[in-house]
Amino acid sequence: MSLPKDFLWGFATASYQIEGAAETDGRGPSIWDTFCAVPGKIADGSSGVVACDSYNRTSEDIGLLKSLGATAYRFSIAWTRIIPLGGRNDPINQKGIDHYVKFVDDLLAAGIQPFITLFHWDLPDGLDKRYGGLLNREEFPLDFEHYARTMFKAIPKCQHWITFNEPWCSSILGYNTGYFAPGHTSDRSRSAVGDSAREPWISGHNILVAHGRAVKAYRDDFKPLQGGEIGITLNGDATYPWDPEDPADVEACDRKIEFAISWFADPIYFGHYPESMLKQLGDRLPTFTAEEVALVKGSNDFYGMNHYTANYIKHKPGSPPEDDFLGHLETLFYNKNGDCIGPETQSFWLRPHAQGFRDLLGWLSRRYGNPKMYVTENGTSLKGENDMSLEKIVEDDFRVKYFDDYVRAMAKAVSEDGVDVRGYLAWSLMDNFEWAEGYETRFGVTYVDYVNDQKRHPKKSAKSLQPLFDTLIKKD
Ligand code: PNW
Numbered sequence: 001m002s003l004p005k006d007f008l009w010g011f012a013t014a015s016y017q018i019e020g021a022a023e024t025d026g027r028g029p030s031i032w033d034t035f036c037a038v039p040g041k042i043a044d045g046s047s048g049v050v051a052c053d054s055y056n057r058t059s060e061d062i063g064l065l066k067s068l069g070a071t072a073y074r075f076s077i078a079w080t081r082i083i084p085l086g087g088r089n090d091p092i093n094q095k096g097i098d099h100y101v102k103f104v105d106d107l108l109a110a111g112i113q114p115f116i117t118l119f120h121w122d123l124p125d126g127l128d129k130r131y132g133g134l135l136n137r138e139e140f141p142l143d144f145e146h147y148a149r150t151m152f153k154a155i156p157k158c159q160h161w162i163t164f165n166e167p168w169c170s171s172i173l174g175y176n177t178g179y180f181a182p183g184h185t186s187d188r189s190r191s192a193v194g195d196s197a198r199e200p201w202i203s204g205h206n207i208l209v210a211h212g213r214a215v216k217a218y219r220d221d222f223k224p225l226q227g228g229e230i231g232i233t234l235n236g237d238a239t240y241p242w243d244p245e246d247p248a249d250v251e252a253c254d255r256k257i258e259f260a261i262s263w264f265a266d267p268i269y270f271g272h273y274p275e276s277m278l279k280q281l282g283d284r285l286p287t288f289t290a291e292e293v294a295l296v297k298g299s300n301d302f303y304g305m306n307h308y309t310a311n312y313i314k315h316k317p318g319s320p321p322e323d324d325f326l327g328h329l330e331t332l333f334y335n336k337n338g339d340c341i342g343p344e345t346q347s348f349w350l351r352p353h354a355q356g357f358r359d360l361l362g363w364l365s366r367r368y369g370n371p372k373m374y375v376t377e378n379g380t381s382l383k384g385e386n387d388m389s390l391e392k393i394v395e396d397d398f399r400v401k402y403f404d405d406y407v408r409a410m411a412k413a414v415s416e417d418g419v420d421v422r423g424y425l426a427w428s429l430m431d432n433f434e435w436a437e438g439y440e441t442r443f444g445v446t447y448v449d450y451v452n453d454q455k456r457h458p459k460k461s462a463k464s465l466q467p468l469f470d471t472l473i474k475k476d
Helices: 031-036 058-068 094-109 125-131 139-154 167-175 199-221 247-270 275-284 290-296 354-367 397-415 460-472
Strands: 008-012 072-076 113-119 160-165 229-235 238-241 302-306 310-315 329-332 373-377 421-427 446-449 455-458
Touching (some): 058 460, 094 139, 139 160, 247 275, 397 460
Parallel strands (some): 113 160, 373 421
Antiparallel strands (some): 310 329, 446 455
8 A cells, every 4th residue: 555756745725715804905794704794694693804813924824734744835816905906997906815825835835735726616606796706607717817827927836726726616505404604595584685596516627617618717827937736625525325235225325426527527528517416307407608718628737536425325315496406316424233323423514434535536537537536524523522631632542643644545545446645634733714614613634722812732633644644655
């Protein structure tokens, strides 16, 4: 079991979750600022206004990364620090650009490769208000392309660009369940606006086209000189049949992955949506124009994979309701025999099952022609961690084991199954604003003391990755 010699590893974060400094240096509001201000949307009533204060602590964070031995760091850019109102004819904020240029210079000086995510959910609120943000098929892709070009030009040294983080979350949680910003849903007790049966599929389509436009811009005008690579990051869980003897459950396992991952990956690798989605959604799934296919098909230099958990899948009888987004099936933690997929964590959707990582890596590799891949997120929360003493929190053996099991499962996928993984970014460098769950759920390898000046305390897991990768990465 081993990983290639030039394998990169490190940690990941996202702008709204760690930066704070919401009004510093001319930053404009994003849809998450607006969403957090609505009572009841965030579990602890919090927001990212202060978060980990990372905007003001870049050298401390880089020092932390260095001390942990990381060779790569994935972070995202806050679009509204670059273009506070968001649009292609709106003013550019040089202070925001300068901040990220310096950050990348400092990372490189520390020997750490930046992986920059352009969009980790913090859409400029100005664009949501102006034209419906992700729902606008004409305007959104053009504004995203303009923002992306601004960053490619400003940071020629970055060699790894990610256009969108988890468009499934932006589309389903943002426009079907309303659990994430901008909170649209058909459930009128939770939102005055939204159409859960249609808007998520429109949002997903427009993200794909925006991704395609940014990739074309990079390949045409920046890549030839800068030599970097660009791709999208998709999230998805592993699936196992609730009843392995039931062909309908076996089939539902693939359908679940298609609704989560292939929704985006099939258009990118094949130029069309999966058959299973067309069958269930019909004309609620937008149709690609020839121009859009040309932009989207073949638009990944690498596949970015976020992965956390696995489920048992049970098919549902009858026909699906219009607001179904899973593919007409149930996701369960127990199978027909009563076996449990994995232990509880603080996140209701997450239970560790490392074999699933290896299996899903194989599934993706087979379906998409063995693409070059980076694992751009993987990690876990811990049941009750927020209520423990600091002494207990830093002894996070559960998280140490999670990383050990998952990284070894990945190494087996690489060395035994031939999957082409080139890098691994653990989620997350530090505890941070966990979206609708606020600060109660912690994913960090570093504890952040939110009441005492955001002081950082590395946990045991922070120090466990370097020795692990040392034993796995080939020396020559
Ligand atoms: C990812 N789900 O989000 C995000 O990319 C991170 O920003 C986030 O902090 C991390 O995982 C941990 O949650 C997800 O409900 C959020 O299935 C929710 C789900 C999946 C991924």
